[in-house]
Amino acid sequence: MADNSTDIKFKENSFKRIEQHNVDEQEKISAPSLTFFQDAVRRLKKNKAAVISLWLLALIVVFSIISIWWTPSDPNAQHVAYANLPPKIANGQIPGFTGKANVGGRIVDKYAQAKVPAGTYYVLGTDYLGRDLFSRLMKGIALSLLIGFLATLFDLVIGVPYGVVSGWKGGRVDTLMQRFIEIISSIPNLVIVILMLLLFTPGLGSIVVAMGITGWITMARLVRAETLTLKTQEYVLAARTLGESPFKIAMKHLIPNLSSTIIIQTMFSIPTAIFFEAFLSFIGIGIPAPNASLGTLLSDGQKTFRFLPYQMWYPAAAISIIMIAFNLLADGLRDAFDPKTQE
């Protein structure tokens, strides 16, 4: 180590003279100043997994929106004669989409058996009632996403105000509000959801409400903890001293500073809601028939999985991809908004 330092030879041109008139130029900040959000977006863009997830989700959302007006065929129309047809594309040239199935060791052209006219094919096959699975999958994804988004609305509408009020008021109000949260959170939220679903008639609305009743708690806790630190900040103190009303302080100072926490938590709530819907439909108290959701498609597919595996593959792949994409995006957003957590 010591030998190295003596090796360095200083020559005359090793040093450059700093001219007096250069000072201004050297002090200039070359990069444009970025707002907090611009900075976060810049960090997010560096995270490849998150960017891919974002594009994938955007694509899925577009598909879901299209499915409101258009699906290849009516997702609820039954053609019992065409039941349980395997996936087929065009003339069946693509492996995995040939329209043939292995029945007792023999490859059978199911489409010929069912006397399906040439040119008619089902990209992802049909289910036991002959319903087009591709259309049902499109509708199912749309419904699951809708549930995810609606459930997070409760996060925003109940969780955020609850957390802000609890943190801002402090003292007895805070203690009372936190006790309430503790009691609710000590019941497994699945149990609450199930009890609610038994009480209401099953359907989109009741699932969303049932999940909303318990879903806001994490958000409320995070927001409260953040509010507790925010309210001791100087700018909040200044706003208070100037006589700003608590509501305005919350809207102008607290919520904008809470936004990263809120966005990240929302991104984690969506996959949770999608999972819950799938779970509820899977055990038979979710979206009622004949409507398709990822959960109902999975549970229908599971019943015949051993013999008609394609009915399970695609819903399973769809829900897995959606869940992974949301989780990766949420992770990326958290790292982008809160660089402290990044190692």
Added chain:
Amino acid sequence: MGKYILKRIGYMILTLFIIATATFFLMKLMPGSPYANQAKMSAEQIKIMNQQYGLDKPVFQQYLIYLVGLLHGDFGTSFQFNNQPVSYLISSRIGPSMQIGVQAIILGTVLGILLGAIAAIRKNSWVDTVATFFAILGRSIPNFVFAVLLQFFLAFKLKIFPIALWDGFSSSILPTIALAMAPLATTARFMRTEMVDVLNSDYIELARAKGNTPWQTVAKHALRNSLIPVITIIGPMAVDLMVGSMVVENIFSIPGIGDQFVKSITTNDYPTIMGLTLLYSFMLIVVILVVDILYGFIDPRIRLSGNEGSN
């Protein structure tokens, strides 16, 4: 400490009381009657049935009877399943659930800790990438998808394990793996973050400076200190397990309480649903309490005082 524990137990009893009350009145609000073929029954028969189940009394009196029964460990009588007492249904079915649950939590946490620790030590290497990838898969893919996939490949295609049967240890392997995925992913992820933090601390630097090999440093110093916060995620993991057990038991036809819960929901067996709701809540509250107390014992920096525990 003693005062804190007493206080927490007090809250626990209060919470359970509130849950019992809420579920009782919810059940009273439920539409429909407990008798499957009421249309075929005469008014007289219904009256006798109501008397038999104590449903002829005023609701408040029924409530008191229910509460007193709970104190004696009596959860009422199941409307289905041949009028068995709910407490008998639960006690005869809790064994398999506990076995799978405990196996899953051991498998999940041990593998998770290992995976997380290795990922942290070899940070930013391919091992880390693979571990992170598996953690994300485990967290994202619903456990019933795992369960069905395991059933399809290992039981149906390869015939290594029984498909759906409850007979000895070999039949508990697949459900255990399916249930262990979520705890494994959570632990690995958490462990990695903690371990990275610990590895950057001064005392690890000192341990290295003393001349310990990297593995000695990890085993003696880093592992223990990163394990402490991992205890806090046992609570949420217990919830995951309970939720997971319902579908996994259903898929693998395991005679456990999760399977019972799903069956009771589909048959509107209200006393059983109530009993199981209370049981699940009780288990969850106890787990959270034990975790909080354990944490206080293990990490002296955490002081258990009266007004915390809310975060």
